[in-house]
Amino acid sequence: MTGGQPLPRSAEPTLTIAQVVERTGLSHDTLRYYEKAGLIERVGRTTGNQRRYAATDLAWLEFLIRLRETGMSIADMQRFAELRSRGDATVADRLAMLREHRAGLEDRIRALRRNAASLDGKIDHYERLLDQPGSDGPT
16 A cells, blocks of 8 residues: 555556445445554555555455454454554464454354254244144244
C-alpha cells in the first residue's frame, strides 16, 4: 500500500472503492471503518484524494472477510493485522492465532453438525406424522 500518499504513475493497476465494494460485498462504510480501525493500512489515493486499492489490498480484505465469517472478533482481527504490520518477526504469533481460531472453528462446526442432526430427526418425525393414514397432522 502507499500509506495514503498519491500513487505514482507507474503503480500497479488499482481499484476504486466502488469496484472493491462490488468484488468483496463489503460496504463503503465497512471499508472506511476497516481502515480507521487499523485492519487495513491507509489506502493509496489519487491526486484527487480518491481511494485506490491495489491487488494486495484486495487479497488482504478477502482474508479479513474469511476471518470475520468464521467468527473472529474485530479485536482479534486488529491484533492479527497489527502483528502482520510488524513483519516476519511475528509469523509465529500469527500462526498461533490462526491455529487457535481454526480449532475454535472446528468446535463450532461439530456443534453445528450435531444441531443439524437434531433438526433432521425432528423433521423426519413430523414427516412421518404427516404420512400416517388418518392423521390430521402433527400435534
